[in-house]
Amino acid sequence: RPAITRPQRTRVMVVANQKGGVGKTTSTVNLAAALAQLGQRVLVIDLDPQGNASTALNIEHRRGVPSTYDLLVNEDKLADVMQPCPDQAGLWVVPATIDLAGAEIELVSIVARESRLQKAIYAHEWVGTAAEAGDDRFDYVIIDCPPSLGLLTLNALVAGAEMVIPIQAEYYALEGLGMLLETVEMVKKHLNQNLDVSTILLTMYDARTRLASNVAEEVREHFGDTVLKTYIPRSVRVSEAPSYSQTVMTYDPGSPGALSYLEAAREMARKGEQR
Ligand code: ADP
Ligand code: MG
Structure with missing residues (x-):
């Protein structure tokens, strides 16, 4: 199948849900x-002090490594804190170190504390339209948020134009979403009118259970076309990959988890063309 077309401008996508364990980092x-495998140029920004996204992408994130903390607190330039992913061409990463846990508090007393990330991203020469940033431009900047709605997540929501909400196809799937959407409305009103919940992704879907299909139906009733048609199946291969410092895309490319992320990436790209 053909590679996907590049978006006309960098799509800054925020993966957020204050609930932990719903598949933010994995997604x-x-x-x-998957997007990089499809020929896109992609930057991942790890905004969770746990650094799980950094681990899965095989990027060192011990204390002292230039990181998201330096971007937010020390105003380092994006170019000075990002690293190429050693296992995947077209993919770059800003790792998170444990220092980031303190940033939530350190940022409180800083001027324009909620727009630090936005500034850092848009200052980079690879971010923008085709005319501004040329062929070297990032097609996607994807931000992995911590499981809270504090200043770190707020920075991501101010920086991003699109929000991706992973929802685990389980009991209480919709619990907490009201609060998340209220936060989005608050940000839209006061800080970033461009923000839009563009994508909802059902994760850890167990096709054998009635529950999963009921949850999927309920989520689609609430959110309509925002929900990707592709869902991510529950699969041991997906959860094993990070312990080998890999994504499932390289750990087991033919597995159902990898194929569904590839399909979800294609769907996201297609939907982006219609925006
Ligand atoms: P979050 O970032 O929202 O806290 P994670 O992406 O870390 O969530 O996922 C939580 C746990 O579920 C992790 O152990 C992860 O490996 C596992 N997991 C995520 N997606 C899948 C899946 N499709 N199949 C099986 N396990 C999964
Ligand atoms: Mg996570």
């Missing part, structure tokens, strides 16, 4: 790797 790294 960030695998969608990013």
Whole structure:
């Protein structure tokens, strides 16, 4: 099948849900790797102090490595903190170190504290339209958020134009979404009118259960076409990959998890063309 077309401008996508364990990090790294495999130029920004996205992308994130913390607190340039992913061409990563845990508090007393990330991203020469940034431009910047709605996530929502919400196809799937959407409305009103919930991705879908299809139906009733048709199946291969510092896209490219992330990436690209 043909490679996908590049978007006309960098799509800055924020993967957020204040609920932990819904598949934010897994979706960030695998969608990013899938898009890169499809010929896109992709930057992942790890905004979770746990650094799980950095681990999965095989990027060192011990203390002292230039990181998202330096971007936000020390105003380092994006070019000075990003690294190429060693296992995937076309993919770059800003790792998160444990220092980032303190940033949530350190940022409180800083001027324009919620727009630090936005500034850092848009200052980079590879971010923008084809005319501005040329062929070297990033097609996607994907931001992996921590499981909270604090200043780190707020920075991502101010920086991003599109929000991706992973929803685990489980009991209580919709719990907490009201609060998340209220936060989005607040940000739209006061800080970033461009923000749009563009994508909802059903993760850890167990096709054998009635529950999963009920949840999927309920989510589609609420969110309509925002929900990707592709869902991500629950698969051991997906959860094993990070312990080998890999995404499932390289760990087991033919597995159902990898194929579904590839399909989800294609769907995201197609939907982007219609925006
Ligand atoms: P979050 O970033 O939202 O906290 P993670 O992406 O870390 O969530 O996922 C939570 C856990 O679920 C991890 O252990 C991860 O490996 C596992 N997981 C995520 N997606 C899948 C999947 N499709 N199949 C099986 N396990 C998954
Ligand atoms: Mg995570």
